[in-house]
Each structure stands twice: as structure tokens, then as C-alpha cells.
Amino acid sequence: MQVSTISSATGQTTTTTQTVGNNLGKDDFLKLLIVQLQNQDPLNPKEDTEFIAQMAQFTSLEQLQNLTEAMQFQQATALIDKDVKAEITGRNGTELVYGRVTSMREINGEMYLTLSDGNLIKAADVTTVLGSDGLWQEALSMVGQEVYVREYGLDGSVIGLTRTEITNATIEDGVIKLTTSDGSTIGLNDIWALAPQAEEV
Numbered sequence: 001m002q003v004s005t006i007s008s009a010t011g012q013t014t015t016t017t018q019t020v021g022n023n024l025g026k027d028d029f030l031k032l033l034i035v036q037l038q039n040q041d042p043l044n045p046k047e048d049t050e051f052i053a054q055m056a057q058f059t060s061l062e063q064l065q066n067l068t069e070a071m072q073f074q075q076a077t078a079l080i081d082k083d084v085k086a087e088i089t090g091r092n093g094t095e096l097v098y099g100r101v102t103s104m105r106e107i108n109g110e111m112y113l114t115l116s117d118g119n120l121i122k123a124a125d126v127t128t129v130l131g132s133d134g135l136w137q138e139a140l141s142m143v144g145q146e147v148y149v150r151e152y153g154l155d156g157s158v159i160g161l162t163r164t165e166i167t168n169a170t171i172e173d174g175v176i177k178l179t180t181s182d183g184s185t186i187g188l189n190d191i192w193a194l195a196p197q198a199e200e201v
Helices: 026-038 048-078 134-142
Strands: 002-007 012-017 083-090 093-107 110-115 120-122 126-130 146-152 158-172 175-180 191-194
Touching: 048 093, 048 110, 083 120, 083 134, 093 191, 126 134, 134 158, 134 175
Parallel strands: none
Antiparallel strands: 002 012, 083 093, 083 126, 093 110, 110 120, 146 158, 146 191, 158 175
């Protein structure tokens, strides 16, 4: 955004360039108002009513922003101890993440959730809050589906993906286990994404 200020008394023009995002916050609005006050024409000052209207707009913007932040905080807090499904879009497409939310925190104005396995995800990426048996129902829905499964390196990092079919789902000691077509046993969080279905001819 570029803000130009002109002082008629001196005939000088000052141009200030500032890069901002798509949305102006309350701080940006206040800065603009201050610049406007500092650079108004002393021979033709703005009417008080104009500044009162601008301050009213600023107050409304601040209240709206505070309300939005409070709602985001409340929504994220409500997810604690809930099983969730998230879809995270990155360079490699959309990644599925499952887990139970253990805590939440704000980072740079965005709400983040910590899952029981230590994963940190954005609250905005949560697509489904699963009920008491939601993870089990999700596992059952995978049976017969072709999926991409994460391959892990020795350090636990993802080094590749394997396409396979889920043939069975079981629960052992409260832990959901999925069986693949090659006989391997995986968990829900080992699934990267559903594989696209072949189109019928």
C-alpha cells in the first residue's frame, strides 16, 4: 500500500511505501489516521465531525477484531480432548492428519492445536470433529479404499509415499490398526491421503 501526503504550506510531497497483507488491522488504521492529522492543510483543516466519524470507525474495527479473536480462541478451546480430522494443504497436495487435541496456543494471531502425538496444526485446518467412536468409524470407512501411506526414515521423517489398499481395521488395547494389501499394519496417522479413484470407462 502506498500513502502519499502533501503539505500545501511547503509545497513538498512525501511518499511512504508500506507492504501490508490483504486486510488492514486496527494498528494500520490508527497509523493512517495519525498521518492524516499530521499532514492536514493548516489553512483548510478537516472538520471535527470527519475525525469523530473516523474514530468511530476505528472503534468499531477494534471491537470487531477483538470479537473475532475471542471467537477463534473459544472455538479452539472447545476442541481440547476431542478427536479431530484435519486436511493440511502443502506443496505435496492435501495431507490428512488425525489425532486428539491436547492443548492450544496462539502464534502470530493464528490458533494452533497440539495433538496427542505432538503434531502442531492450525485450528483452521480442522475439517471434522469426531465423536467418541469417530476415529474407529473413520478407520472402518478406509477399508476397501486405496490410500497413500507414509514411508519413514530412520530419524522418523517422511521419506516417501506408497500406494496400497486398506483391507481390514481392528482395535487392540484401544489402538486402531489398519491392515494393508501387502499384510503390513499401520495406524490412521500413517495415511497421507486417499488415492484418487480410477475413472470407469
